[in-house]
Amino acid sequence: MIDVLGLRKVYRDRGREVTAVERVDLHVREGEIFGVLGQSGAGKSTLLRCVNLLERPTEGTVTVAGQELTALGEAQLRRARQRIGMVHQHFALLSSRTVAGNVAFPLEVMGTGRAERARRVTELLELVGLADKAKAHPAQLSGGQKQRVGIARALAGNPAVLLSDEATSALDPGTTQSILALLKRLNQELGLTILLITHEMNVVKSICDSAAIMRDGRIEESGTIPELLAKPGSRLAAELFPLPPAEPGDITITFTGQADEPVVSQVARTFDVDINILGGALEKVAGLSAGRLRLRLSGTQRAAALTHLAERGLLVEESR
Numbered sequence: 660m661i662d663v664l665g666l667r668k669v670y671r672d673r674g675r676e677v678t679a680v681e682r683v684d685l686h687v688r689e690g691e692i693f694g695v696l697g698q699s700g701a702g703k704s705t706l707l708r709c710v711n712l713l714e715r716p717t718e719g720t721v722t723v724a725g726q727e728l729t730a731l732g733e734a735q736l737r738r739a740r741q742r743i744g745m746v747h748q749h750f751a752l753l754s755s756r757t758v759a760g761n762v763a764f765p766l767e768v769m770g771t772g773r774a775e776r777a778r779r780v781t782e783l784l785e786l787v788g789l790a791d792k793a794k795a796h797p798a799q800l801s802g803g804q805k806q807r808v809g810i811a812r813a814l815a816g817n818p819a820v821l822l823s824d825e826a827t828s829a830l831d832p833g834t835t836q837s838i839l840a841l842l843k844r845l846n847q848e849l850g851l852t853i854l855l856i857t858h859e860m861n862v863v864k865s866i867c868d869s870a871a872i873m874r875d876g877r878i879e880e881s882g883t884i885p886e887l888l889a890k891p892g893s894r895l896a897a898e899l900f901p902l903p904p905a906e907p908g909d910i911t912i913t914f915t916g917q918a919d920e921p922v923v924s925q926v927a928r929t930f931d932v933d934i935n936i937l938g939g940a941l942e943k944v945a946g947l948s949a950g951r952l953r954l955r956l957s958g959t960q961r962a963a964a965l966t967h968l969a970e971r972g973l974l975v976e977e978s979r
């Protein structure tokens with residue numbers, strides 16, 4: 660649904676060149692929620708703004724819903740952008756307009772007639788749970804309510820794709836969860852493809868099907884959550900499940916889906932090994948139970964025990 664190939668963005672800032680995004684490829688499948696995770700300055704906003712060409716890439720191509728945006732002129736681009744909704748960290752609402760007026764704004768720009776506009780605004784406000792706030796002004800709303808208005812406005816043009824620029828980072832944890840639940844519901848009910856950027860692991864953990872980790876303008880790893888968790892040395896796995904520092908010979912096992920099986924005690928019994936559990940964490944990620952354990956194993960059948968764990972589909976990594 661979104662294909663970014665060889666994307667590069669260089670800003671020229673007072674005679675200096677700043678490379679914000681360097682040779683990035685990104686493939687977001689139809690109907691998925693894809694999270695780009697990274698620290699401040701990693702290039703996430705630039706990448707997102709290049710996807711709807713609010714920022715023109717220095718190099719590379721961007722294709723959304725089969726249309727190569729990087730090949731379009733300004734007029735065609737304006738039309739194509741109507742099918743790409745965007746949600747902002749600080750909501751970007753018009754303070755002089757009511758909630759209904761804010762949601763109606765993109766419809767006015769598109770030339771939608773008055774009656775159809777009113778019908779659509781009502782429908783959108785119901786969708787985000789704000790039907791009773793149509794006549795309120797943004798200043799009278801909580802942060803979570805403002806973001807719901809932002810989401811309704813982003814959906815006005817019936818977009819195939821929603822881009823979310825840190826939609827929850829100005830919100831408290833409880834409100835964050837309710838906005839994430841709304842995004843997930845819209846994803847499932849409308850089949851909306853969502854590309855979001857965030858610096859919060861919690862966002863990826865709660866709603867993303869796939870993720871990429873970005874650092875210094877580059878994508879370090881990218882894939883579905885189970886793929887990323889199954890990859891040796893995965894940064895996503897390490898950040899999702901922080902463990903104490905390892906000593907040489909310590910074993911880290913990462914698992915998705917096998918959380919209900921008593922694997923460790925079975926291995927201890929079958930291979931007569933002593934197992935020390937040094938740390939561990941279990942989480943629900945992308946709807947799957949996943950976790951990591953740091954173990955110290957000793958016994959004459961240690962190697963056979965490790966092979967058995969790997970054969971059971973667990974990722975087994977030994978620290979050096």
Ligand SMILES: Nc1ncnc2c1ncn2[C@@H]1O[C@H](COP(=O)(O)OP(=O)(O)OP(=O)(O)O)[C@@H](O)[C@H]1O
Pocket residue numbers: 670671672677678679697698699700701702703704705706858
């Ligand atoms: N308009 C601009 N002109 C010059 N440099 C810019 C511009 N926008 C961003 N940059 C630089 O590009 C790099 C990436 O910035 P970007 O905002 O994309 O990162 P980010 O990961 O979204 O960070 P944050 O979460 O803090 O916004 C940074 O070094 C930033 O200073």
